[in-house]
Structures are given as structure tokens and as C-alpha cells.
Amino acid sequence: MGTKAALGSGTFFKYKNHYAFITAGHVCLGPVFELWNSLPDGSKIITKVYLKSYTGQEIEGKIRYINIKYDTCIIDAIHPTVKSIPLFAIKKPVLYKEHYSISAPASIFHPGMVPVLKGMYVGDHKKFSFYTMPAAPGASGGPIYNSSNRIIGLVQRTHMLFPHITLSIKFKDLQDILERYEEIKKQQIDSVIE
Numbered sequence: 001m002g003t004k005a006a007l008g009s010g011t012f013f014k015y016k017n018h019y020a021f022i023t024a025g026h027v028c029l030g031p032v033f034e035l036w037n038s039l040p041d042g043s044k045i046i047t048k049v050y051l052k053s054y055t056g057q058e059i060e061g062k063i064r065y066i067n068i069k070y071d072t073c074i075i076d077a078i079h080p081t082v083k084s085i086p087l088f089a090i091k092k093p094v095l096y097k098e099h100y101s102i103s104a105p106a107s108i109f110h111p112g113m114v115p116v117l118k119g120m121y122v123g124d125h126k127k128f129s130f131y132t133m134p135a136a137p138g139a140s141g142g143p144i145y146n147s148s149n150r151i152i153g154l155v156q157r158t159h160m161l162f163p164h165i166t167l168s169i170k171f172k173d174l175q176d177i178l179e180r181y182e183e184i185k186k187q188q189i190d191s192v193i194e
Contacts, residue, residue, distance in 0.1 A: 009103035009142035010051070012077070013151060014085045015178050018185055021051055021075040023141030024156050025066045028073035029193075036068055036193070047191050051077055056111030065181045066193040070127065070169050071156050073141070074181045086143065088178065089150040092171040093121040093129065101133055101166065103142025103155055119166065121152075128167040129153055135166040144168055 007030055010023030026033040032045065047063040061077030079085065093099065100118045108115055119133025131144060135158035144153035144166070153168030169177070184192050 008138060008140035009109075009155065010075075011102070011143040011151065012079045012082065012085050013143075014087055016182060018182070019078045019085060020064070020181070021061055021077045022143070022151075022154065023073050023075070024154060025068060025071040025073045027141040028063050028066055028075070033068070033071075045193075049075055049077075051075070053079060053082070054109070054111060054114045055079075055081060057081070063191055065177075065184050065191070067177050067180070068194065070173050070177060072154065072169055072174070072177050074177075086145070086149065086151050088174070089146050089148070089152040089171070093146060093152050095123060096120050097147065099131055099133070099144050099146055099152060101131075101135070101139070101142045101144045101155055103135070103139035105134065105136035105139035107138045109138075119164075124170050127170060127173065128157070129170050131166045131168060132164060133166045134158075134164050136163050139166075 008024055008027030010021055012021050049061050051059045051061055059077050061075040064076045065074045099121055100116055102114050102116055117133045119131045122130045122132055135155050139155045142155040143151045146152045155166050157167035
């Protein structure tokens with residue numbers, strides 16, 4: 001299943017000793033994301049993806065881990081030229097502090113130009129953290145950074161009638177997903193969707 005399509009945003013990152021790319025799960029799976037649990041046993045997906053960097057380069061990657069519950073996807077890919085790769089935050093977001101996202105809402109993206117959108121962290125509810133930053137289709141998977149330029153969340157949802165609120169995976173859940181990814185790498189498992 002799959003064809004070339006621009007579905008969202010994301011970022012290269014470094015976690016412990018691994019370099020990879022992170023985005024929203026629905027960006028990796030496209031329309032299959034919504035019906036994943038109803039697919040017949042033995043269904044297969046194409047794990048090869050092509051990432052378009054803000055430098056204009058097309059980079060081949062392989063889906064390594066998708067967490068359906070937390071709508072997160074990690075792709076094995078390394079940017080060939082960018083040396084300053086983002087790290088993850090070690091502390092949870094601070095209430096009412098400003099954060100920013102780098103993403104491509106409504107496909108607003110050109111090599112060398114990607115929107116930077118700012119907003120405050122305003123708390124958590126159920127499985128999401130809420131930020132007062134705008135988003136639109138295409139921003140999904142874009143990283144949310146704290147004031148230390150470390151990844152603290154991912155753009156995952158917004159409301160079409162009020163696109164000034166961004167929902168993100170909660171900090172603790174993101175940390176757990178990174179640890180699960182690390183475990184999958186250590187066990188040399190090809191790909192996991194759970």
C-alpha cells in the first residue's frame with residue numbers, strides 16, 4: 001500500500017546514539033492509519049519512504065516503528081549534509097511558556113523556507129498536550145521545540161474550525177516511545193507497528 005504523497009512534516013533527530021526521523025503515525029501510514037486495526041492478518045505495507053529535506057534533498061528512509069495509539073512514526077534515515085541534528089528535551093514543558101514548531105501547514109514549504117509557528121504550552125488532557133500555535137493539514141508530525149531548541153512534542157491534531165490550537169503527544173509518552181524505538185533497534189527488529 002502506498003504511493004508518493006506529501007502528507008505531513010517531521011524532523012531528523014538524535015536519541016542516545018541513533019539518528020533517525022520522527023513524524024506522526026498517520027503521516028507514515030496515510031489513509032491506512034485510520035483502518036489499521038481492521039486490516040486482515042498478514043497485510044503488508046511498504047516501509048520505504050522518501051523524505052524531502054528543507055535543503056531540497058530527497059532522502060530515502062525505512063519505517064522502523066509506528067505507535068498507533070500515540071500516532072507516532074520513527075523512520076531510519078540520516079540527513080547526508082546537516083550536521084546540527086535536534087535532540088529531545090529532558091524536562092517536560094513548562095506551563096504557559098512559549099514553544100515553537102517548524103512544519104509545513106497547508107503544504108507551505110520550499111527548500112530553504114519552512115514556517116516557524118509560536119505558541120504557549122497550556123496543559124494536558126487525556127493523551128494530548130495542548131499548545132496555542134496554529135496548525136493545518138500538512139503540519140502533522142512537525143516537531144515542537146522548547147526555548148532550548150530541543151524537541152518536546154509533535155504536531156498531531158488541530159481542529160479545522162479553530163486551527164489555533166495544536167495537540168501533541170504528551171512528553172512522558174514521547175519519552176516512552178523513544179525508549180521503545182531504542183529497544184527495537186537493539187533487538188534488530190526490522191519494523192514494528194503496534
